[in-house]
Amino acid sequence: MNFDETKDRVGTFSAKFDAMQTFAGVPAEDGIAMWVADMDFSAADCVLDILREQADHGYLGYPGPAASVSDAIAGWMKAAHDWDVDPDWISYSHGVVAGFGMALEAFSDPGDDIILFTPVYHAFFKKAAAKRRGVVQSEMVLKDGRYFMDFDTLETQLTGREKIAVLCSPHNPGGRLWSAEEIRELAAFCQKHDLLLLSDEIHMDLAFPDAKHVPTAIAAPDAIDRLVVITAASKGFNLAGGETGFMIVPDPALREKLAPVQLEYGGTPNRFGMLMTRAAFTGGQDWSEAVRAYLADNFALWRDRISAIPGISVMDMPSTYLTWVDFAGTGMSPEETERRIRQDARIAQSPGADFGKGGENFHRFNIAMPRPRLIEAIERMEKAFGDLQ
Ligand SMILES: Cc1ncc(COP(=O)(O)O)c(C=O)c1O
Structure with missing residues (x-):
């Protein structure tokens, strides 16, 4: 179980990566996929063995x-x-x-x-x-x-x-x-x-x-x-x-x-x-415990760094890897925050409006990825919203 290991998923019949350009206009080659809800980790050995x-x-x-x-x-x-x-x-x-x-x-x-x-x-x-x-x-x-x-x-x-x-x-x-x-x-x-x-x-x-x-x-x-x-x-x-x-x-x-x-x-x-x-x-069981501990650490890192950007706030959460981020405090329109996320940070996220009433000023980000890639995503977000610092 090495969740830090990064494998290229582009061209592997992966919706998250291979449909990213069509969905978000973000090229898979240098984009970061944070939309579809699966994890960039290998499954447990017991599953691969079968x-x-x-x-x-x-x-x-x-x-x-x-x-x-x-x-x-x-x-x-x-x-x-x-x-x-x-x-x-x-x-x-x-x-x-x-x-x-x-x-x-x-x-x-x-x-x-x-x-x-x-x-x-x-x-x-x-x-x-x-x-x-x-x-x-x-x-x-x-x-x-x-x-x-x-x-x-x-x-x-x-x-x-x-x-x-x-x-x-x-x-x-x-x-x-x-x-x-x-x-x-x-x-x-x-x-x-x-x-x-x-x-x-x-x-x-x-x-x-x-x-x-x-x-x-x-x-x-x-x-x-x-x-x-x-x-x-x-x-x-x-x-x-x-x-x-x-x-x-x-x-x-x-x-x-x-x-x-x-x-x-x-x-x-x-x-x-x-x-x-x-x-x-x-x-x-062991894989499950390990992945949850890894996700919790990923989440803490993401929440602390992204919520430190003025006007942006990550909702605290005790489970899952589907983080919910409020951009209302930036004073920007959802179109502008999405433009910065997709075009400037080259991150494919899920627009909050797709989740119904109350989601309009949010974007959803999947943080189930190796930590080095998550850190890269955080740095891109900090840069894309750098003028708010
Ligand atoms: C609440 C919820 N239900 C169902 C699904 C998808 O389930 P399936 O892929 O088995 O259809 C998801 C995927 O993100 C989900 O979040």
């Missing part, structure tokens, strides 16, 4: 049965998150966003609304639009540099068409870990308004060393009959190319509703994603 084994064997037929993967997931959920998951509650999706779409299809109809706590992961908006579901944007409130859900204002926004409330836990962007109490408050809101609680916990394995992710099912056991969890090993273990997610649905009636959608989209994503998930959850 892929080598497959290649050496050479037979790449249909995979299955999934039971050994579900057992590994249940084992990890207990060991890492203290959640007793029955393997029968687990089903699979071609990534978590696909699972999100499947949940929309199973538990709402076209014309219904879903509630998103914004700013939040942009793909939720796109998937809702593709499925012809409306979005109620419940803008979170910033207090002491942290986001809070605002149920009082949300009450006034409801139209009666809402069917699903989406929790992003840990939150993307900004890595907010929701407390058990906050999750219970959301669960009570869902109970009151008869909403499905759709909990995206894909970042569950990225809490920094002193922090802890609380699974929604543990925080709000009374809401278990309205809970659908969508998650994966892909963020915590850097396996996004495996395009494999899973859904945990403890309630049998909800599982029954999901079953026809599952049938339509297919129950086993692919051989490699399934095997990587199993390998990570059975042998990846």
Whole structure:
């Protein structure tokens, strides 16, 4: 595990690098990719070993049965998150966003609304639009540099068409870990308004060393009959190319509703994603601890140096690598801050406006990269905004 090692990803069929010029106008050759949410680190040896084994064997037929993967997931959920998951509650999706779409299809109809706590992961908006579901944007409130859900204002926004409330836990962007109490408050809101609680916990394995992710099912056991969890090993273990997610649905009636959608989209994503998930959850504990410690140190460095630039403030965070940076204090327009980031610093970031209401003056930066490259990114930002010093 040498996270400081820098490997060139350009030309390796990497969306983050090979689509960077098209997305941000930043040439991959001398740009720094801080947009797509994967890490510039090699996966754990246990994961790479299973892929080598497959290649050496050479037979790449249909995979299955999934039971050994579900057992590994249940084992990890207990060991890492203290959640007793029955393997029968687990089903699979071609990534978590696909699972999100499947949940929309199973538990709402076209014309219904879903509630998103914004700013939040942009793909939720796109998937809702593709499925012809409306979005109620419940803008979170910033207090002491942290986001809070605002149920009082949300009450006034409801139209009666809402069917699903989406929790992003840990939150993307900004890595907010929701407390058990906050999750219970959301669960009570869902109970009151008869909403499905759709909990995206894909970042569950990225809490920094002193922090802890609380699974929604543990925080709000009374809401278990309205809970659908969508998650994966892909963020915590850097396996996004495996395009494999899973859904945990403890309630049998909800599982029954999901079953026809599952049938339509297919129950086993692919051989490699399934095997990587199993390998990570059975042998990846040390790698997981090491990467989280490395990310925490990366974050502290990034936060301290970038927040020292007058007018720019990095939101403090206890998990993930998706930092959320507020440029409002610069007095510049989002277009100008983006121009400086992309053209002057040659960094591809994600514009905050893509994350919905409240994101307009922010940009999101992925800091999961070898430290020497992160330091280079910091220096470029300091130079691009040098006139503010
Ligand atoms: C909250 C959240 N859900 C889902 C995804 C993507 O999941 P997948 O690649 O498995 O579709 C991401 C990726 O950044 C994410 O942040």
